[in-house]
Amino acid sequence: VGTQKTRRGRLKKPFIKVEDMDQLYRPFYLQFTNMPFINYSTQKPCSPFDVDKASSIQKQTQVKLRIQMDGHKYGGSSVQLQLKEKKKKGYCECCLQKYEDLETHLQSEQHRSFSQSNQYEIVDDIVSKLNFDFVEYERDIPKKKRIKYSF
Ligand SMILES: [Zn+2]
DSSP: OTTSOOOOSOOOSSEEEEOOTTOOSOOEEEEOSSOOOOOTTSOTTSOTTSOOHHHHHHHHHHHHHHHHHHHHHHOHHHHHHHHHHHHTOEEETTTTEEESOHHHHHHSHHHHHHHTSSTTHHHHHHHTTSOOOSOOOOOOOOOSSOOOOOO
8 A cells, every 4th residue: 555654764863672582572662852861950859850840840831721721611620520531541350351431341241240250259268368356336227316405
């Protein structure tokens, strides 16, 4: 196909290329505009790989600005929700399945049947060897009659 790019060439500098010595796997690369630089002038618990404070503050304000702009479009709360939802993406090791939204996946047929299966016996076996030494209270039963302080 004519539109397909050729997969040959040299990496643009600066870069890091890692490959296994037997050459059985695809190499992977990091290409930067700037290689990490040890910055001794950052304040103490900050990473020496932090870029200069001025530019990182600039970045933060840029992100804030974008959120504010989106906020005008969608309303502030929905932007926060969108940010939260992004975090909930992941991979379920029980179902061996990627999911876009954690809550939705937890409600799915496949996951629910796993969660109610006996696949957790291996955990229960270990738990059964532990000693339960908390004080166990009876369940609070809500009293129907409220104590009246009137005469
Ligand atoms: Zn699952």
